[in-house]
Amino acid sequence: MSDVDVEPGLPTPSDDIPPPQAPAQAPPPPPPPWWQVRLPNALTGLLLLLMSWFVIAQGRFHGRTYDEYMQDDYGARVLKFYLSWGEDRSFLDFPDYIYMPQHGSGAEVIVAFFQHLTGEVWQTRTMVCGAMGVLGILVMWLAGREMAGPWGGFAAALGLALYPRYTGQMPNNSKDIPLAGAMLLVLWLVLRLMRRWSQPDRKHEVLELAAIGAAIGFAASIRVTSLLWFGLLGLLALGYWVRNWRRLRGPALRAELSNQFSAAIVIAPTAYLVMSLLWPYLLTNPGDGLKASISSMSKYDWNHDIMFAGSWVRSTDLPWDFAPRWLIVGSPLPVVLLTLAAAVALVVALVRRQTLDGRLLLIGAYIVVPILMVIVAQATLYNGLRHFLFVVPGMLLLAATVLVRWVRQSFDSGRAVLAWALIGAAVLGQAEVVVSSARIYPYEYSYFSPLVGSYDRGHLNYENLYYGSCTRAAAVWMAENYQQYTDEANPTFRDENQWNTLAKADLPDNFVDIGDGQPLFRITSGEPGAGYREIHAEVLLGEKICRVSVLDPTVY
Structure with missing residues (x-):
């Protein structure tokens, strides 16, 4: 009984209070239309299957280069070092003038491992190298998806698959193709970290940082050039402070300093550990091995005449525009135009102090910094653009990102005609690439832009075939x-x-x-x-x- 007398038939005090209601939950957002997610993902899956078939069925027709003999021998000797628990050091016994031990062995030892499993050399090498190239396209999809969603992922992956000087080398290049994929892997991981950096409860932070360090180490074990990533990360940190120093005070400042210091002490040692494990020259020369490698690779002793822009030039004394010009004449026209358009848009946004995605600036630095290093260091280069091929995925990623974002903005603002015009121009540009590649198959590596008359005229003024692949x-x-x-x-x-x-x-x-x-x-x-x-x-x-x-x- 209640100790409050209530007249029968009258409502009790509790009757005036409605029962507690559960907080209203917003209905889940409707799933995106099939053409926004499922279609580009399905097309990407089909593309990866086609590229896998290309390696299996067509890889053997792309020939071998005379670099492969030395690279294959090098990988086999490095594998012997591991299988003998460090006793067999024959990988150090190459002639001094080719600096073979100073070359990273990360990709070659992977090839040698699979050759050890199969007991066969050259077909296995073709398949493993080709598989590394396909994995690079997969990573490109991840990076494009990070920057511009599913359609961005498909556009980026398709751009790399249709880049002739990448695809044409996949079966026979165990150096530059794996390097391009490894550098792209680092780029994707860093772009992902930038997006997640300020999230309050970011899980698995140490694992993310360690993955970046491991990816840098793997890339550097292929070519020591990959250590430029530490310079890029330094520029990224500098850009962060320039952009945010006014608002960071007290605990927020201390937290950010702690986060960046923690990132450095995880990434750097992990990179060196992975690099050393895959490159025993560093294990056998712990004191000056890395320094000697950087020195020998920056001024490689290959002193020969090569054809460039209609003239014979010395590989050790190249004109300053060697690298940027090769990226223009050796790349499909849509890639060049979209990259330049994106660069102009970024510069305009910076001058006008507009808000922009800082990750685009990192991709821009990924393209520009290596080219500046090549120019300043007066590096020895030859065989077209293959020594800085790793820059190309950055160009393709930037081009795919701006294309997809501009198309999306055009549709959203009701300018469908402009959106379809952009799509049409990109498709027509890639159609030219397919036709030009088919004409010179299986020597797609010798592709030249229509700007220099395609292969018909381009090969008369620039290096063309790569090292006897015919x-x-x-x-x-x-x-x-x-x-x-x-x-x-x-x-x-x-x-x-x-x-x-x-x-x-x-x-x-x-x-x-x-x-x-x-x-x-x-x-x-x-x-x-x-x-x-x-x-x-x-x-x-x-x-x-x-x-x-x-x-x-x-x-x-």
Whole structure:
């Protein structure tokens, strides 16, 4: 009973108070339309499948370069170092003038590990190198998605897959293609960290920082150039203080200093640890190994004449515009135009002090800083843009980001005509890339922009074919047709375009390679020479790029 008398039939005091209600919850947002998320993700999955098929089915047609013999030997020797628990140090026994131990071994030892598992050398190498290239496209999707959502991810991944000087090297380059993917991995992780930096309860912070350090270490174990990431991170920290120093006081200031100091003490040691584990030259030379590598790579001793902009120039004394010009003439036109447009937009926004995404500035620095370093250091460069190919994913990411954002803004503001015009221009530009690549397949690495007359005129004024990659096709032809020209059980040959070992991999076991004297068959890039008759030539758009010749019977 209540101790309050209530007249029957009258409401009690509690009847006037409604029962407590649960707080109203906002209805969940409707799922995005299928064309905003599911379609670009499905297209990206299809693209990755197509690129995987490309490596498996077409990789062998892209030939081998004479760099591969040395790189493959280097990787095998480094693997022996690990398998012998450091006893076998034959990876140090290369001639001094090629500085092979000073080259990072991170990608080569991965290739050697899979060769160890399969027991086969060259096909395994082609597949593993190609797989690294496909992984680079996957990372590009992650970076594009980070910057511009699912369509940004697809646009960025497609841009890299259709970049001929990337795709054309995937099966036969265990240095520059893995480096581009590793540097892009660092870029994605840093962009992700920038977005999450100010979140109040960021989980797994140490793991994120350690992942960045490990990615830098892996990239540096491929080429020591990757250590420039510490300069980029320094610029990122400087930019943060320039932008935020006015509002940071007291506890907030101390917290930010602690966060940045913690980041430094996690990233730097992790990077050096991973770099050392994948690059035993640092383990065997802990005192000055890193310094010697930086010194030898910055002024590499390769002193030869190369064709550039219609003139012969010395690789050790290049004009200042070598790198930026190569990025223009060796890249598809839409990539160049969108990158320049984005750069102009960023500069205008900075001058007008407009609010902008700081991550775009980092991508811009990722493109500009390495090029400035090449110019200032007067680095030794050759083979087109392959030594700074890692800059290209930054250009593609910036181009894809601004394209998708501008298209989205145009649709949102009711300017559908402008949006479709941007999409149409990008599609037409990439159609030119596909057609030009198909014309020179499987030598896509020799792609030139329409600005310099595509391959037809570009190869007359710039370096084109990369290190005898046409030799494999010549060797395959010789293996299928040699019996028309000799009855010898063990015909001799010499590959004068690269290494005998590389050609022998595609010849029957009865062929004998010789280094001196007069072989029965020769593979050359130029004229066959006195006493020999040309019997076959690999032809690219009417130009003979590799020749097979046989010793003339009257001389033989």
